[in-house]
Amino acid sequence: MRLGIIGLPNAGKTTIFNALTGSTHPTEPFSSGQLEVHTAVVNVPDERVDRLSEIYKPKKTTYAMITYTDIGGLDKGIGEGGLSGPMRNELQQVDGFLHVVRAFEDASVPHPYETVDPVRDLQTIDGEFLLLDLIAVENRLARLDEERKKGKVENKTQNAAETELLQRLHTQLEAEQPLRDVDLTPDEHKMLRGYGLLTLKPVLVIFNTGDDNADLPAGLDYVHQRTLSVALRGRLEAEIAQLDDPGDVAMFLEEYAIEEPSRARVVRLSYELLDTHSFLTYGEDEVRAWSLRKGANAVEAAGTIHTDLARGFIRAEVVPYQAFIDAGGSMAEVKARGKARLEGKDYIVQDGDMLVIRFAI
Ligand SMILES: Nc1nc2c(ncn2[C@@H]2O[C@H](COP(=O)(O)OP(=O)(O)OP(=O)(O)O)[C@@H](O)[C@H]2O)c(=O)[nH]1
Ligand SMILES: [Mg+2]
Structure with a gap:
């Protein structure tokens, strides 16, 4: 940008x-x-x-x-x-x-x-x-x-x-x-x-x-x-x-x-102005915000991380940031509450979505 x-x-x-x-x-x-x-x-x-x-x-x-x-x-x-x-x-x-x-x-x-x-x-x-x-x-x-x-x-x-x-x-x-x-x-x-x-x-x-x-x-x-x-x-x-x-x-x-x-x-x-928002990736190696055009789907989000992730896209594991905070910052708790979702290619990524891309190439 x-x-x-x-x-x-x-x-x-x-x-x-x-x-x-x-x-x-x-x-x-x-x-x-x-x-x-x-x-x-x-x-x-x-x-x-x-x-x-x-x-x-x-x-x-x-x-x-x-x-x-x-x-x-x-x-x-x-x-x-x-x-x-x-x-x-x-x-x-x-x-x-x-x-x-x-x-x-x-x-x-x-x-x-x-x-x-x-x-x-x-x-x-x-x-x-x-x-x-x-x-x-x-x-x-x-x-x-x-x-x-x-x-x-x-x-x-x-x-x-x-x-x-x-x-x-x-x-x-x-x-x-x-x-x-x-x-x-x-x-x-x-x-x-x-x-x-x-x-x-x-x-x-x-x-x-x-x-x-x-x-x-x-x-x-x-x-x-x-x-x-x-x-x-x-x-x-x-x-x-x-x-x-x-x-x-x-x-x-x-x-x-x-x-x-x-x-x-x-x-x-x-x-x-640029009609962009951010999704997030997380882990012990890196926490990162990525810019994405509003309205872009999960495959496009995967592609901004790496072309391989778009090419071999299977599913996106999606946790809204707020759900994660509400669950006290614990992924186990997010899952226990049923707030983690698996989404396909056409899912429209939302601002603040925490994503894990499942892929195979
Ligand atoms: N009083 C006042 N002077 C300002 C302000 N902002 C910029 N200036 C002054 O205006 C002059 C021009 O500022 P620049 O930022 O160089 O303007 P520019 O648009 O980059 O100019 P060029 O690149 O040469 O076209 C400088 O002397 C600045 O100090 C302000 O808010 N108040
Ligand atoms: Mg100048």
Whole structure:
């Protein structure tokens, strides 16, 4: 799972990247405007993993992970001018975006368009992405059309289905609406996979509000599917991320009336955004949380652990985490209460399921 942090120059992308990942990349009041990428992997905090580790005392404890990539270098005009290959590559690789929007006033940090106007800035990058997608869709439609004219179509049904789908997307983009708002079937999603359409990806909008407040900007009318928004104090949060001592953190949070550091919150929202949840594996060797797409079945869960487990899948032994805790953390007691189930391939894995995969190859 990979999320790309994007936004206009000086919005605070690197600051927020540092806050989320505990990194210390320099942040500058003047933007270089060049493509500059930082990447870090973050553990997804999970109390269930902590608790299971206390019980099993495993050699190794592994949390689910999210990779954050700070992608600097986007600006107004990229839609018109086209993206550089490396920039396109970075943007297409991610599963979703964290769109950082400047909402803080600070005369010492120049804004590329002079004034601080979060709604305008949000729409600026959105507009560029809409244009890039429109161009991509038009190019693809032209190619499909050409194939038909030259009689080079290998699979007529597929050409027709793809053309119909792209025309639908085209209408949406012409109305300046993101593709994530279009209801698509899983098959249609699959068809679009290779296109790297940017507005199809889910987005978490982060308003960087500066030191004294953390409210969403007024006048924000931004309702889309697979879109979330959150306000946070970028610079303060980046400072908190540098504190090692939990006592210092608590004092800092109290002083600025922050309920919890942004990291946990944004990681949780990222998780929500990507429509993922976690199942758990346990034992004396390792306690581990695994990310899984919501709605995925037991075989897919097995496959995220190892392809062999999917290939030779027989059954999944399923114990809901809560049932395990209710039984005092004893598997024998869980079984005595009849709370352990054997499930087949089609079982839809639930958040917090503790799984043992039975397999043979
Ligand atoms: N006052 C204030 N300044 C901030 C805040 N967040 C970031 N800054 C400052 O804004 C400037 C730009 O921050 P960066 O994090 O480098 O912004 P960026 O989006 O990564 O910029 P580029 O990568 O150069 O486009 C730096 O001087 C930061 O210290 C904030 O919450 N309040
Ligand atoms: Mg930066």
